[in-house]
Amino acid sequence: MNAKRKxxxxxxxxxxxxxxxxxxxxxxxxxxxxxxxxxxxEINLHSNLIAKCIKxxxxxxxxKEVKNIxxxxxKHYMSAEFEPSNEITxxxxxxxxxxxxxxxxxxxxxxxxxIYGLKVATLExxxxxxxxxxxxxxxxxxQQVEEIVKALVLDNEVMEVRSTGTGEFASIPxxxxxxxxxxxxxxxxxxxxxxxASIPCGVCPQxxxxxxxxxxxxxxxxxxxxxxxx
Amino acid sequence: xxxxxxxxxxxxxxxxHFGDLVAKVxxxxxxxxxxxxxxxVRSTELTSSQVKNSLLxxxxxxCVQAFILDQTxxxxxxxxxxxxxxxxxxxxxxxxxxxxxLTMVSKKxxxxxxxxxxxLLQHGRxxxxxxxxxxxxxxxxxxxxxxxxxxxxxxxxxxxRCPASEPVLTNPTKEEEAARKRAAKSGKILEVQETLEQxxxxxxxxxxxxxxxxATETEPTAxxxxxxxxxxxxxxxxxxxxxxxxxxxxxxxxxxxxxLWRANIDEFIRHLRHKACIENVRARFDxxxxxxxxxxxxxxxxxxxxxxTENSVPLSxxxxxxxxxxxEEGRNITFDRVRASLVQLSCPPFVKAANESxxxxxxxxxxxxxxxxxxxxxxxxxxxxxxxxxxxxSNSGHLLETxxxxxxxxxxxxxxxxxxxxxxxxxxxxxxxxxxxxxxxxFQLWKVNKSTLKVHVLDEMFHAAFNLSQRVAxxxxxxxxxxxxxxxxRVNRLRKRLLxxxxxxKLDDAIMLFHDF
Numbered sequence: 001m002n003a004k005r006k007x008x009x010x011x012x013x014x015x016x017x018x019x020x021x022x023x024x025x026x027x028x029x030x031x032x033x034x035x036x037x038x039x040x041x042e043i044n045l046h047s048n049l050i051a052k053c054i055k056x057x058x059x060x061x062x063x064k065e066v067k068n069i070x071x072x073x074x075k076h077y078m079s080a081e082f083e084p085s086n087e088i089t090x091x092x093x094x095x096x097x098x099x100x101x102x103x104x105x106x107x108x109x110x111x112x113x114x115i116y117g118l119k120v121a122t123l124e125x126x127x128x129x130x131x132x133x134x135x136x137x138x139x140x141x142x143q144q145v146e147e148i149v150k151a152l153v154l155d156n157e158v159m160e161v162r163s164t165g166t167g168e169f170a171s172i173p174x175x176x177x178x179x180x181x182x183x184x185x186x187x188x189x190x191x192x193x194x195x196x197a198s199i200p201c202g203v204c205p206q207x208x209x210x211x212x213x214x215x216x217x218x219x220x221x222x223x224x225x226x227x228x229x230x
Numbered sequence: 231x232x233x234x235x236x237x238x239x240x241x242x243x244x245x246x247h248f249g250d251l252v253a254k255v256x257x258x259x260x261x262x263x264x265x266x267x268x269x270x271v272r273s274t275e276l277t278s279s280q281v282k283n284s285l286l287x288x289x290x291x292x293c294v295q296a297f298i299l300d301q302t303x304x305x306x307x308x309x310x311x312x313x314x315x316x317x318x319x320x321x322x323x324x325x326x327x328x329x330x331x332l333t334m335v336s337k338k339x340x341x342x343x344x345x346x347x348x349x350l351l352q353h354g355r356x357x358x359x360x361x362x363x364x365x366x367x368x369x370x371x372x373x374x375x376x377x378x379x380x381x382x383x384x385x386x387x388x389x390x391r392c393p394a395s396e397p398v399l400t401n402p403t404k405e406e407e408a409a410r411k412r413a414a415k416s417g418k419i420l421e422v423q424e425t426l427e428q429x430x431x432x433x434x435x436x437x438x439x440x441x442x443x444x445a446t447e448t449e450p451t452a453x454x455x456x457x458x459x460x461x462x463x464x465x466x467x468x469x470x471x472x473x474x475x476x477x478x479x480x481x482x483x484x485x486x487x488x489x490l491w492r493a494n495i496d497e498f499i500r501h502l503r504h505k506a507c508i509e510n511v512r513a514r515f516d517x518x519x520x521x522x523x524x525x526x527x528x529x530x531x532x533x534x535x536x537x538x539t540e541n542s543v544p545l546s547x548x549x550x551x552x553x554x555x556x557x558e559e560g561r562n563i564t565f566d567r568v569r570a571s572l573v574q575l576s577c578p579p580f581v582k583a584a585n586e587s588x589x590x591x592x593x594x595x596x597x598x599x600x601x602x603x604x605x606x607x608x609x610x611x612x613x614x615x616x617x618x619x620x621x622x623x624s625n626s627g628h629l630l631e632t633x634x635x636x637x638x639x640x641x642x643x644x645x646x647x648x649x650x651x652x653x654x655x656x657x658x659x660x661x662x663x664x665x666x667x668x669x670x671x672x673f674q675l676w677k678v679n680k681s682t683l684k685v686h687v688l689d690e691m692f693h694a695a696f697n698l699s700q701r702v703a704x705x706x707x708x709x710x711x712x713x714x715x716x717x718x719x720r721v722n723r724l725r726k727r728l729l730x731x732x733x734x735x736k737l738d739d740a741i742m743l744f745h746d747f
Contacts, residue, residue, distance in 0.1 A: 069643050090643070099642050151640055154618040156605075159578070167573050180577070192513065194606030195740035196687075199733050201694035203610045208656075210697065218697035219704050228726045 015060070018045060022053040026063050026077050031085040033066055033078035067097030092144060107140070107148050112157055112187045115149075115179050120161075120168050122178050123149060149179055156182055156191050200227050232319050233689035237261060239696045240322040246699075247325060248287055251276070255284035256293065259317035264297075264426065266314050285315055291354035292492060293322045295393065297430045300400045313396060316430050320746070324495050326738060331498045335388060342371065342379035347388065347493060355392050355492040380491075381444065387532075390441050390494040393434035500537050503747045506739065507580075507595045515574055521560045522571040523580070525553040526590055538747065544587035547572070596747050603740055604687055608658065615641045616649050620658065620678065629662060629675035650676055657686050688744045695737050702730045 015023070025042050026034055034042075039050055054077060057063040061080055068076040069090040078084060093099055114129040115121045121129070127145040140148075152158040159182045165174035172178055196202035200223035201210075210216045218224060237260045245253040258273050259265060265273065270281050288294035295318055298311050328351045336344045349364050350356055356364070358380065365371045383389045435441065504527045511523045529549065530542040545553075551568045554560040572588055575581040578598065582591050601624065609617040618639040623630060636646035653659040660679050663672040709723050 093640065099640060101640070104640050147638075150638065151618070154621045154639060155614075156621070161577050164576075167570075191606060191609065192602065193610070194603040195733075195736040196603065196691055196694055197606040197610040199694060199698065199737065201690075201697050202607055205611070207690060207693060210693070212696075212700055218700040221697075221701075224701060228729065 018049060019053045019056055022050060023057055023062055023079070027079040031078070031082045033068065033076045033084060033088060035071065035074045035076050037074060069094055069097050108152055109187055111145065111148050112152055112181070115158055116181050120172070120178050120180050122172060122176060126179070157187060158182055200224050232260065233685060233692060235689050235692035235696055236319065239692045240319055242696055242699055243322060243325050244293065251280060252284040252287050255281055256288060256317055259294065259315060260319060264314040264316040266312055270315065293318055295430050295434055296396045297433065298396050298398045300398050316427060318427060318431065320427065321495065330502065331493065334498060334501055339382050339386065342375055343383050346376065346379045346383060350389060350491065350493050355490040357488065357490055384442055384444055387442055387494055387497045389491050391436045392490040392492050393436065397430070397433035399430060399433050496537050499746050500531065500534060502742060503537065504531065506599065506743065506747065507592065510595055510599050511575070511580060518563060518567055519571040519574050521557070521563060522550065522554055522568050523575060523590070525557065525560060526550055526588070529553040540593040542590040542592065544584070544589045546587055550588060596743065599743055600684065603743065604683065607687070612649065612652060615639060616653060619649060620653065623659065623676055624678040624680070629677045632674045632676070635676060647674065658683060684744060688741070691737060691741050691744065695734065695741060698730060698734050698737065702727065702734070705730065
């Protein structure tokens with residue numbers, strides 16, 4: 001057997017003809033990779049044979065298994081010379097095919113605190129503040145900061161406004177997007193509870209089936225009973 | 231907006247106040263639209279006399295309005311005129327709010343005014359003489375005390391002359407219809423087309439000059455109004471006054487005897503709308519901003535032409551300052567502080583500045599409050615991930631693909647469609663599918679349609695309000711049956727009722743936000 005490291009784009013004689021075909025299919029998908037099921041669709045080989053080829057190619061380090069966030073149950077394969085694209089890894093926010101929620105939540109709170117400290121902040125201002133105070137090695141791109149800040153807007157922790165160039169916006173060009181903390185509550189507080197949401201009917205999954213004389217009615221309702229027995 | 235549960239809720243109110251018979255007639259009109267007397271009789275299978283009496287009660291209490299529809303034939307042949315009756319849904323649901331109106335008057339005016347208003351709300355409409363008689367038999371108060379209270383209420387526009395009994399409504403001309411269709415086709419933005427109920431109410435209403443006019447044979451009563459539009463005293467020219475008095479003298483009648491008065495619901499709703507806006511400002515800004523905002527509303531209230539006005543009349547900074555320092559809490563606020571508060575109030579844009587004038591943007595405040603109410607339902611019912619998704623789609627205003635929603639809200643790609651489907655199944659989202667290529671799975675695109683969602687949420691609110699009233703009635707029955715039970719159980723029952731009734735009040739505020747404001 002040839003001891004030299006094989007060049008990625010050549011197949012040695014130790015690879016069978018079927019393995020070569022399977023490898024070519026996987027290589028053609030570049031940084032997107034392919035599942036075993038999809039390989040079978042493209043070439044007319046028996047599933048067992050494809051599985052055997054894949055196992056052999058992995059052991060020869062010609063292909064590798066990667067995580068695909070779109071189909072976490074099926075195994076996904078890629079030729080060794082490629083790195084998985086963001087589309088299948090999910091990008092910076094995914095680890096091992098799953099969303100890194102703890103990391104995201106930590107970053108969200110950090111961004112909120114910077115905005116709270118600055119009173120009014122642009123994306124650049126927030127990114128700078130994080131970079132200056134960041135004790136860990138993590139570097140956030142401007143796009144990542146933007147994604148986190150926009151998620152804070154969706155959580156109603158922060159609001160997006162346009163600079164008027166005066167007052168608290170004096171140092172910011174007119175019309176530029178900036179961010180302020182929303183409302184009077186601290187980070188993570190619940191928004192004010194609405195009128196409908198504060199009664200059983202407002203959160204009831206059966207509201208559309210509830211009628212005065214029906215099986216589900218305000219008189220017989222179990223949610224009402226629990227709510228009134230406080 | 232009349233929704234299915236809106237009708238049930240309204241009929242429930244009428245049943246509670248006037249009984250099943252009157253409610254049957256009312257329900258017929260609410261479900262089937264305006265009808266003639268004969269048509270109501272056929273539809274309800276009641277006798278003509280029962281229907282007439284029910285209609286009289288409903289008209290007396292401003293829940294139904296009669297009108298004549300002038301249907302001129304297409305070829306210019308003789309006009310057909312028939313009296314029809316239309317249920318006034320907007321007025322019916324106000325009946326639940328009478329205690330709120332009385333509380334308002336007790337804070338702004340005096341006890342005599344509250345008693346006078348109570349009589350008008352109980353009886354629907356009264357002449358001044360009837361008000362005098364009622365006061366004598368009840369509180370034993372003199373006519374002058376009653377008249378003074380009457381004038382105070384009139385000056386504040388809390389009462390008004392009753393509408394015409396059978397106004398004539400004409401169908402739009404062919405030219406007007408054609409113009410409307412052309413404008414719709416060209417996509418031009420039209421004013422919201424008035425409903426038939428609105429057209430009938432408008433046609434019946436006295437002119438603005440007459441609506442709050444109180445003319446007597448004696449000298450005009452004290453004009454306590456702030457400006458001309460607020461004056462309830464005689465403002466006719468001398469000749470016209472002379473003519474008016476002469477004609478009444480000839481007929482032997484005075485305003486006291488013939489003119490019917492009723493509570494002016496519009497003014498109460500306007501006050502409640504302002505109160506709701508102030509509460510919204512209080513939730514977001516400091517006390518100074520609240521005082522400045524309140525002063526702006528106080529200064530411009532009398533100039534509002536309609537309840538659902540989108541913007542207040544513009545005011546200069548100095549006018550706002552003058553109004554602020556009139557109140558006790560605003561006395562120590564400086565000019566600079568007023569200016570700073572106005573800047574604060576521009577973000578979010580509750581107050582707009584243009585050409586050194588400031589006006590309140592009611593539409594923005596109410597829209598934000600409506601969004602918060604709906605978002606609160608989504609958060610409680612479907613969870614935080616759904617809340618973020620809903621806010622994303624609501625703020626963007628256009629279709630977004632599933633993966634885009636997942637990315638922006640930091641939700642796993644596999645979980646996102648499950649959550650979106652739940653929202654779609656319950657009519658909180660719209661779904662469109664986009665097929666690209668024959669073999670590929672179609673893309674799913676999601677959107678919030680704000681106008682249809684508003685109607686849907688309002689119907690859910692009416693449903694919840696109806697449920698609460700059913701439960702309150704049930705708890706009251708239970709209380710009666712258990713009247714001899716132990717004290718602690720009775721205290722428990724009382725707490726339940728208080729919780730239910732305070733929830734009813736709070737929910738009614740939300741219904742006003744979606745329906746009346």
